[in-house]
Amino acid sequence: MSAGRPPRNDDRRAELLALAGELRPELHRYSARLMGSVIDGEDVVQDTLARALVALEELEEMPPLRPWLFRIAHNRALDLLRGRTVRLTEPIDAAADVADEASPDPVEMLMRQEAVKTAVSRFAELPTTQRSVVILKDVLDEQLSEIAALLNLTVDAVKGHLARGRARLREINAQAATLAEPRPASAAVARYVALFNQRDWDGLRAMLAHDVKLNQATHPLRVGAADVGMFFSIYAKIDGVWLAPAWLEGREVIAVFEDRADQKPSYIMWLEWHDGRISFIRDYRYVRYVAADAELVLAPDAKPAGEGE
Structure with a gap:
């Protein structure tokens, strides 16, 4: 084995591939809503796994794989979104009250249910940080502390983005049109x-x-x-x-x-x-x-x- 090359690369690769197989649907639920497209979301998932396999060869220490893969997917999606449109700006307000994640109240549960049922494309109308926070919390049920670590935010900032994102998503759903009329095939x-x-x-x-x-x-x-x-x-x-x-x-x-x-x-x-x-x-x-x-x-x-x- 050459000097400086991390050991047990085959074991690392096998561990990553095993986890990736289990995690793909969850990565897609996040990436699709972040991109506002189930097709673009799958492209992000494939890019994420390819990039992770390459990066794994160069790492000195094995990272916690789940948050690492989500971070790669998050960054890849944002790169694609920056190339697509000018990002929306949003003020950082004081953190809104968010229910204790260990024992959510009925209103909190309704908010999560609304996010899960919301059409993938509608998430694209949220500013990207609000979008990420709402998806991670209400669709994937991540802990606030884990969301903060992934997005490099404080927990209070996560709460603020979550409250504003939920409110905006309710407005979007209330104004949403029905499915498009069928179009003839080419x-x-x-x-x-x-x-x-x-x-x-x-x-x-x-x-x-x-x-x-x-x-x-x-x-x-x-x-x-x-x-x-x-x-x-x-x-x-x-x-x-x-x-x-x-x-x-x-x-x-x-x-x-x-x-x-x-x-x-x-x-x-x-x-x-x-x-x-x-x-x-x-x-x-x-x-x-x-x-x-x-x-x-x-x-x-x-x-x-x-x-x-």
């Missing part, structure tokens, strides 16, 4: 869905660009039409999978039903196109928590679940 996605449901795998392979990429989150990236074409060979062995065009966060996606009698899809796919061919496939089969919080709207021409061909 011709390209409608064709992909039709070919898949007909089990025309060769027809689907013909739609792939020569340099197409496939991302399945927990699996290595596939690149090239030949390698990505194996994706359809795998689905050919699975009975009952049915696709429907859908819309999510303004993006055209594909809802995946594992049983046509199901009322809700099991997960989603998302395709990117270049010159009329598929250039990127994101298949969320192995990270189904992405669809759990999604405000998914099926296209009006999608066949209802349970309806025969």
Whole structure:
């Protein structure tokens, strides 16, 4: 072993990967609400785990992994948000009273329930610090002291941000519009869905660009039409999978039903196109928590679940 290189890197990596598998849904619940998007939130989770594996090699001492991963996710999300919009400013008021976290009163519990039920996209309307505090406290039920350590704030400041964030979230929910009206599927996605449901795998392979990429989150990236074409060979062995065009966060996606009698899809796919061919496939089969919080709207021409061909 070379001098200066931390020992037991294989053990560290194994410990990190084991925890990451358990923590992914929780990291996504945080990242998705911070980004205001379940899709962007999963990108943050993947970036977080990749960065953590690289950083772990250089650390002299093993950090407490859970707060360390949340800090990486938090910083990565903020980097992306800074690149997207100018951050909102917010005054630091005197800390508002927040109920004792060890024995929350009924009002406190109602606030937490409201945050959990709030649509992911609405969190984006909160200033970022308020957003982080409300998500960590009311969605993930973190301790105030742990939130303060993660965000480099005092506990009193956390209480202040929490009180203001909760109040603002109630206003947002009261003013929120209903789900968007269904939009028709594009011709390209409608064709992909039709070919898949007909089990025309060769027809689907013909739609792939020569340099197409496939991302399945927990699996290595596939690149090239030949390698990505194996994706359809795998689905050919699975009975009952049915696709429907859908819309999510303004993006055209594909809802995946594992049983046509199901009322809700099991997960989603998302395709990117270049010159009329598929250039990127994101298949969320192995990270189904992405669809759990999604405000998914099926296209009006999608066949209802349970309806025969």
